[in-house]
Amino acid sequence: MKKIDGWLTAPQGFIAAGVKAGIKVSGNHDVAVIYSAVPAACGAVFTQNKMCAAPVLVSREVNKEASAQAIVVNSGCANACTGEQGIADAKKMQAYAAELLGIEPQQVFVCSTGVIGQFLPMDKLLTGIADAVDSLDENEGESCALAIQTTDTFVKKAAYEVTIGGKKVTVAGIAKGAGMIHPNMATMLTFITTDAAVAPDVLKRAVKAAADKSFNMVVVDGDTSTNDSMIVLANGLAENEIIISEEHPDYPVFFEALLACATDLAKMIARDGEGATKFLEVNVTGAASWEDAKTAAMAIAKSPLVKTAFFGEDPNWGRIVCAAGYSGAQMTAEKVNLSIGGIRLVENGMNCNIPASELAPIMAEHDISMTVDLAAGDAEATVWTCDFSYEYVKINGEYHT
Amino acid sequence: MKKIDGWLTAPQGFIAAGVKAGIKVSGNHDVAVIYSAVPAACGAVFTQNKMCAAPVLVSREVNKEASAQAIVVNSGCANACTGEQGIADAKKMQAYAAELLGIEPQQVFVCSTGVIGQFLPMDKLLTGIADAVDSLDENEGESCALAIQTTDTFVKKAAYEVTIGGKKVTVAGIAKGAGMIHPNMATMLTFITTDAAVAPDVLKRAVKAAADKSFNMVVVDGDTSTNDSMIVLANGLAENEIIISEEHPDYPVFFEALLACATDLAKMIARDGEGATKFLEVNVTGAASWEDAKTAAMAIAKSPLVKTAFFGEDPNWGRIVCAAGYSGAQMTAEKVNLSIGGIRLVENGMNCNIPASELAPIMAEHDISMTVDLAAGDAEATVWTCDFSYEYVKINGEYHT
Numbered sequence: 001m002k003k004i005d006g007w008l009t010a011p012q013g014f015i016a017a018g019v020k021a022g023i024k025v026s027g028n029h030d031v032a033v034i035y036s037a038v039p040a041a042c043g044a045v046f047t048q049n050k051m052c053a054a055p056v057l058v059s060r061e062v063n064k065e066a067s068a069q070a071i072v073v074n075s076g077c078a079n080a081c082t083g084e085q086g087i088a089d090a091k092k093m094q095a096y097a098a099e100l101l102g103i104e105p106q107q108v109f110v111c112s113t114g115v116i117g118q119f120l121p122m123d124k125l126l127t128g129i130a131d132a133v134d135s136l137d138e139n140e141g142e143s144c145a146l147a148i149q150t151t152d153t154f155v156k157k158a159a160y161e162v163t164i165g166g167k168k169v170t171v172a173g174i175a176k177g178a179g180m181i182h183p184n185m186a187t188m189l190t191f192i193t194t195d196a197a198v199a200p201d202v203l204k205r206a207v208k209a210a211a212d213k214s215f216n217m218v219v220v221d222g223d224t225s226t227n228d229s230m231i232v233l234a235n236g237l238a239e240n241e242i243i244i245s246e247e248h249p250d251y252p253v254f255f256e257a258l259l260a261c262a263t264d265l266a267k268m269i270a271r272d273g274e275g276a277t278k279f280l281e282v283n284v285t286g287a288a289s290w291e292d293a294k295t296a297a298m299a300i301a302k303s304p305l306v307k308t309a310f311f312g313e314d315p316n317w318g319r320i321v322c323a324a325g326y327s328g329a330q331m332t333a334e335k336v337n338l339s340i341g342g343i344r345l346v347e348n349g350m351n352c353n354i355p356a357s358e359l360a361p362i363m364a365e366h367d368i369s370m371t372v373d374l375a376a377g378d379a380e381a382t383v384w385t386c387d388f389s390y391e392y393v394k395i396n397g398e399y400h401t
Numbered sequence: 402m403k404k405i406d407g408w409l410t411a412p413q414g415f416i417a418a419g420v421k422a423g424i425k426v427s428g429n430h431d432v433a434v435i436y437s438a439v440p441a442a443c444g445a446v447f448t449q450n451k452m453c454a455a456p457v458l459v460s461r462e463v464n465k466e467a468s469a470q471a472i473v474v475n476s477g478c479a480n481a482c483t484g485e486q487g488i489a490d491a492k493k494m495q496a497y498a499a500e501l502l503g504i505e506p507q508q509v510f511v512c513s514t515g516v517i518g519q520f521l522p523m524d525k526l527l528t529g530i531a532d533a534v535d536s537l538d539e540n541e542g543e544s545c546a547l548a549i550q551t552t553d554t555f556v557k558k559a560a561y562e563v564t565i566g567g568k569k570v571t572v573a574g575i576a577k578g579a580g581m582i583h584p585n586m587a588t589m590l591t592f593i594t595t596d597a598a599v600a601p602d603v604l605k606r607a608v609k610a611a612a613d614k615s616f617n618m619v620v621v622d623g624d625t626s627t628n629d630s631m632i633v634l635a636n637g638l639a640e641n642e643i644i645i646s647e648e649h650p651d652y653p654v655f656f657e658a659l660l661a662c663a664t665d666l667a668k669m670i671a672r673d674g675e676g677a678t679k680f681l682e683v684n685v686t687g688a689a690s691w692e693d694a695k696t697a698a699m700a701i702a703k704s705p706l707v708k709t710a711f712f713g714e715d716p717n718w719g720r721i722v723c724a725a726g727y728s729g730a731q732m733t734a735e736k737v738n739l740s741i742g743g744i745r746l747v748e749n750g751m752n753c754n755i756p757a758s759e760l761a762p763i764m765a766e767h768d769i770s771m772t773v774d775l776a777a778g779d780a781e782a783t784v785w786t787c788d789f790s791y792e793y794v795k796i797n798g799e800y801h802t
Binding site: 047048049050051052078080081082083115116117118226304305308309311312314317318319321322324325326331333334336346348349350351388389390392393394395396397 | 448449450451452453479481482483484516517518519627705706709710712713715718719720722723725726727732734735737747749750751752789790791793794795796797798
């Protein structure tokens with residue numbers, strides 16, 4: 001597997017574009033279209049929030065099909081909490097893109113991200129869709145990535161090349177963060193294209209499995225958004241022998257590339273968490289089950305006390321073991337161990353009295369890894385998050401509706 | 402029922418004191434003793450954090466008894482994550498107070514609050530306990546309340562007088578907040594004294610019931626501490642006919658006073674949440690069950706996005722309904738209603754387009770109440786919380802271990 005530098009257009013047969021339609025007040029790119037030259041097997045997972053947005057409802061229907069051929073996206077307006085008009089608008093967005101592309105509406109995924117509770121500005125949006133379709137090109141991957149962003153501070157992309165049955169297969173993805181980030185699929189928008197040939201049912205399961213190990217292991221603020229969507233299109237143009245089941249000898253290679261792409265994007269989302277000054281990796285080992293390990297790691301990663309401590313560069317291990325303690329995960333309190341940056345701070349539930357001077361350089365790093373051993377079994381899990389800073393409060397106190 | 406101004410010493414037969422023993426770096430009061438002239442029926446609830454502190458382990462044993470006669474408390478050091486030495490220290494604290502008071506160790510509750518992972522400074526502590534026992538007095542209620550505080554910005558006390566069977570009964574309580582505040586009994590230290598005559602088993606159940614409706618409905622940051630304890634002593638000196646069951650005609654009056662006291666203290670804890678600039682009341686109505694109503698209210702109250710929005714005085718209703726949506730509570734998304742300060746912002750899941758100018762004066766208030774109707778049933782619950790400010794980040798980023 002080889003990491004490459006590429007946009008969604010790196011796999012064969014995909015073109016994309018992003019344009020400025022005037023939906024975002026900032027005037028930045030806000031409408032994107034992604035298109036596959038041929039129908040592509042599709043797999044997607046969506047937010048589990050009961051207040052899910054209109055485009056999620058529409059895209060869920062598309063995902064019931066075996067294949068799709070395009071994704072139309074806008075940023076700046078989430079089309080959430082918009083009732084029946086919102087659904088009509090999302091369908092109109094879908095139908096208009098389909099008409100311009102000469103495909104069926106049911107072949108077009110629809111996504112929106114931005115402010116909740118406002119109707120889509122349909123005139124601007126439809127003009128933007130037409131512009132984006134006109135601009136579709138192999139070289140417009142970057143404008144497409146820009147058009148799905150909201151409060152993101154950098155573009156999130158990842159791409160891998162693998163060889164499957166002698167054929168070069170490319171998997172490429174983009175994502176947007178950066179607030180309302182909490183698992184329960186998904187926690188953002190992410191689109192992944194690949195020219196691999198994969199049976200639709202296998203792809204759908206692979207997407208779910210990859211999401212569980214990547215995007216669902218990221219938390220910024222614990223808020224699961226109304227619009228989260230992860231959509232994968234696999235158009236088969238690499239001409240590998242089609243992967244018809246998880247038992248197919250080529251499945252592991254394909255899944256590895258898909259997961260690598262998703263994990264890279266997931267980590268970028270944590271790294272670009274709103275106001276983040278630190279990227280934190282929370283490893284939990286010695287858990288009674290993977291679920292327990294994830295539960296404890298999530299409790300630590302979500303704890304405002306832990307997150308503000310890292311912002312203050314304070315190795316406040318008490319808050320970390322405290323969060324593991326209230327998570328509900330099984331643990332042997334008197335045998336718990338904790339390391340930060342490879343230095344053991346807690347052994348058998350007790351302070352190792354490491355001098356602050358020894359920990360200061362580790363706490364000053366931007367990327368910090370910690371490991372908590374629950375001493376209750378053999379399972380482990382890793383969650384990625386960021387710290388809680390003044391800037392988070394500023395961004396979210398000032399980003400008015 | 403009459404609200405009165407009084408400390409823990411307001412009920413007959415209780416004396417208390419707080420002294421400065423040098424455990425807190427600030428030099429403020431840090432050791433307290435509360436004593437009843439006669440053995441008192443006792444009821445207590447403790448943190449459900451698996452990493453619970455040594456004094457919690459010791460006090461849980463005391464609570465197995467029908468009666469107790471004293472509480473010894475220190476602030477500045479939590480005696481948590483201190484292993485076997487921590488337990489030995491907590492027992493020494495208990496035994497020493499008992500010896501000085503001339504009672505059995507098993508009659509003395511022990512509590513600690515403060516930094517996690519450090520051993521108690523036993524010399525200072527024992528000297529402080531001796532000082533506090535020497536100072537025990539009806540007029541030392543305030544010093545006692547000061548000695549249980551950590552980052553609190555004001556003293557939390559509440560007292561009520563009721564008449565039970567022609568006898569005047571007084572219930573008085575104090576509490577400390579202000580961080581690591583999340584339900585699952587309890588979320589702080591709170592001590593309540595009363596001269597009511599109540600059978601121990603009735604008292605124990607009443608304390609649990611009162612905690613569930615008061616302290617367990619408060620959240621500051623979602624972190625359940627290692628040391629939370631609520632302890633109630635009822636010494637019977639009011640000479641009312643002893644309340645021997647929940648069916649006793651006097652039980653409702655007693656419970657009402659206990660709950661009023663606990664609710665007042667719980668709200669004060671939210672009001673004094675670390676860095677709080679707003680006191681928020683989250684009402685959820687129309688829920689399928691009380692549990693669902695509490696779940697949705699808690700999700701809203703814990704959401705960093707909601708809390709920072711209130712800090713920014715932004716009526717960002719999208720974040721509120723979004724939090725209800727991911728809480729897991731049953732809801733009818735297209736029928737959800739939301740009001741803030743009595744103004745309907747969302748009706749049937751959609752924006753009412755209230756002008757910002759109309760909402761600004763409500764958002765500028767210190768105390769703000771919101772009500773979300775889930776349109777899924779008849780149950781309701783109320784949770785109290787505060788906003789998330791720069792100051793929260795400062796306090797918790799700078800409060801080093």
